[in-house]
Amino acid sequence: MKDTLQNWLPRLVVAPTFLLVVLFVYGFILYTGYLSMTDSRMLPSYGFIGLENYTKLFNLRHWNIALVNLAIFGVLYIGICSALGLFLAILLDQKIRAEGFIRPIYLYPMALSFIVTGTAWKWFLDPGIGLEHTMHVWGWTSFQFNWIKDRDYAIYTVVMAAVWQSSGFVMAMFLAGLRGVDSDIIKAAQIDGASGVTIYRRIIIPLMRPVFLSAFVVLAHLAIKVYDLVIALTGGGPGQATELPATFMYSYTFARNQMGVGASSAIIMLVMVFSIVIPYVYSELRQGQSK
Amino acid sequence: MSHSENAAPSNKLVRALIYTVLIFFVIYYLLPLYVMLVNSVKTLEDIRTGNLMALPKLLTFQPWRDAWSNAQIGVEATGLKPYFANSLMIVVPAVALSTITGALNGYVLTKYRFPGADIVFGMLLLSCFIPFQIVLIPAARILGLIGWSGTIQGLILIHFVYGIGFSTLFFRNYYAAFPTELIRAAQIDGASFFQIFRRILLPSSGPIIVVTVIWQFTNQWNDFLFGASFSGYTSTPITVALNNLVNSSTGVKEYNVHFAGAVLAALPTLIVYIVSGRYFVRGLMAGAVKG
Numbered sequence: 094m095k096d097t098l099q100n101w102l103p104r105l106v107v108a109p110t111f112l113l114v115v116l117f118v119y120g121f122i123l124y125t126g127y128l129s130m131t132d133s134r135m136l137p138s139y140g141f142i143g144l145e146n147y148t149k150l151f152n153l154r155h156w157n158i159a160l161v162n163l164a165i166f167g168v169l170y171i172g173i174c175s176a177l178g179l180f181l182a183i184l185l186d187q188k189i190r191a192e193g194f195i196r197p198i199y200l201y202p203m204a205l206s207f208i209v210t211g212t213a214w215k216w217f218l219d220p221g222i223g224l225e226h227t228m229h230v231w232g233w234t235s236f237q238f239n240w241i242k243d244r245d246y247a248i249y250t251v252v253m254a255a256v257w258q259s260s261g262f263v264m265a266m267f268l269a270g271l272r273g274v275d276s277d278i279i280k281a282a283q284i285d286g287a288s289g290v291t292i293y294r295r296i297i298i299p300l301m302r303p304v305f306l307s308a309f310v311v312l313a314h315l316a317i318k319v320y321d322l323v324i325a326l327t328g329g330g331p332g333q334a335t336e337l338p339a340t341f342m343y344s345y346t347f348a349r350n351q352m353g354v355g356a357s358s359a360i361i362m363l364v365m366v367f368s369i370v371i372p373y374v375y376s377e378l379r380q381g382q383s384k
Numbered sequence: 385m386s387h388s389e390n391a392a393p394s395n396k397l398v399r400a401l402i403y404t405v406l407i408f409f410v411i412y413y414l415l416p417l418y419v420m421l422v423n424s425v426k427t428l429e430d431i432r433t434g435n436l437m438a439l440p441k442l443l444t445f446q447p448w449r450d451a452w453s454n455a456q457i458g459v460e461a462t463g464l465k466p467y468f469a470n471s472l473m474i475v476v477p478a479v480a481l482s483t484i485t486g487a488l489n490g491y492v493l494t495k496y497r498f499p500g501a502d503i504v505f506g507m508l509l510l511s512c513f514i515p516f517q518i519v520l521i522p523a524a525r526i527l528g529l530i531g532w533s534g535t536i537q538g539l540i541l542i543h544f545v546y547g548i549g550f551s552t553l554f555f556r557n558y559y560a561a562f563p564t565e566l567i568r569a570a571q572i573d574g575a576s577f578f579q580i581f582r583r584i585l586l587p588s589s590g591p592i593i594v595v596t597v598i599w600q601f602t603n604q605w606n607d608f609l610f611g612a613s614f615s616g617y618t619s620t621p622i623t624v625a626l627n628n629l630v631n632s633s634t635g636v637k638e639y640n641v642h643f644a645g646a647v648l649a650a651l652p653t654l655i656v657y658i659v660s661g662r663y664f665v666r667g668l669m670a671g672a673v674k675g
Binding site for chain 2: 099102103104106107110111113114115117118119120121122124125128137181184185187189191195197198199200201202203204205206207208209210212213214215216217222223224226227230231257261265266269314317318320321324325328338339342343346347352355356358359360362363366367370371374378
């Protein structure tokens with residue numbers, strides 16, 4: 094009897110929290126999926142209307158603005174963070190004496206809330222009191238920087254703040270990757286007379302493919318989920334100029350009483366995230382097993 | 385690190401250039417924090433007439449006192465103090481619960497392989513990456529059904545459940561490297577499931593407990609979406625309160641109070657980062673690199 098209990102105990106210990114996750118994650122996904130095919134407005138309702146909400150969603154100008162903004166934001170955010178991260182990691186890998194001092198400074202923004210980052214950048218970029226005003230006080234009176242108030246450029250200010258927050262983290266990922274490169278390969282290349290730049294370009298960076306992939310997956314899923322930063326920095330404005338899918342979902346569901354449309358937008362976000370994360374997690378798990 | 389020894393350029397000019405670039409980025413990452421700090425001790429008059437970079441003409445800590453206990457947030461002039469307390473009351477139990485759960489799950493998933501364990505782990509792992517918009521509507525329903533809408537307990541439950549995935553991931557990867565023979569030997573000696581966990585695994589789990597606690601604390605303290613969606617009058621967390629403070633449309637914009645408030649909201653996670661940055665980075669890495 095005691096043996097049976099000991100045999101079942103491990104499963105009994107995992108079961109409650111696993112079931113909680115099954116309900117709160119997978120059950121909720123199914124529920125939201127079902128709501129996206131109903132005529133829910135302010136409250137959930139169960140009149141089935143098929144894919145009507147999705148048709149409506151993709152005909153909404155507001156949603157298309159959010160998608161275009163996500164594309165602009167995603168490409169720039171991932172691109173700049175990766176390039177800057179790699180660049181700083183390579184510089185820090187040159188036996189820099191102050192590395193222990195510099196590295197934590199590059200990384201601390203990652204510990205901050207997006208609301209804090211958003212607040213800081215909101216006033217820093219505000220033409221009235223921020224950078225523009227400061228330049229004027231310093232005597233450069235023709236200096237203009239009002240992107241945060243400009244419909245065409247406001248989305249780039251979201252990129253600026255997000256890159257500031259995340260690039261140090263990408264740097265840390267690349268630095269760990271650089272430190273993991275087998276030094277024998279590099280010594281061999283040096284004996285063959287390769288220069289420092291060539292070694293990086295031809296040998297080290299190609300070896301960092303897995304780090305690029307990890308960085309891409311992390312940044313891409315952060316980009317799709319970004320919500321707080323936009324709320325704190327621009328509130329989605331001016332107008333709808335910085336709306337992203339996450340802010341769209343929230344306002345359609347909770348402010349505009351279009352829960353069915355809001356649910357369908359959440360499903361699209363989930364599909365986007367999963368199409369990036371599932372192949373990655375799957376391949377990582379398989380690699381882990383074959384080791 | 386060994387390879388950079390030879391790869392490092394010997395040219396003094398190049399090294400000077402590298403240091404210049406690195407220092408430039410030190411300034412870049414510190415600038416928003418500097419702006420927040422220096423303007424949080426200025427008078428409003430000083431901010432309007434002066435510039436954001438300048439040191440205060442007149443040092444004042446009134447903005448800090450206002451942000452902490454006087455500022456108008458929502459309808460009442462309570463300052464951030466009660467919201468800071470709310471955040472603590474939400475985050476401390478939620479972090480403890482999800483860390484304990486993660487430890488137990490990690491123990492079972494590595495040392496008591498049962499059929500389907502990989503599926504259980506895969507589902508827990510995938511739950512780390514979902515965009516939370518997908519669960520907002522059903523989570524609000526469930527909290528309503530159990531009478532926990534707008535309460536501290538409700539937010540504890542939400543943070544706990546959505547923290548299980550990462551906690552399990554951290555402990556599973558850590559315990560995977562722990563020699564299973566030791567567990568088997570203890571079992572032969574008649575040690576029970578919980579005895580083995582308490583006497584053998586827990587004593588050597590210090591580092592991973594620190595990593596998990598820091599990760600969960602940072603994420604939950606910085607959360608905005610759940611706080612904005614599920615908190616009520618008496619359970620609003622600090623991130624939501626800060627956003628309300630900064631973006632309230634009424635009255636004069638007290639930038640100095642906003643900056644002081646932003647620093648107050650950032651302080652707990654910043655302190656954690658400064659005290660144990662090494663573990664913070666490890667958590668970030670473990671979150672990005674699985675297997």
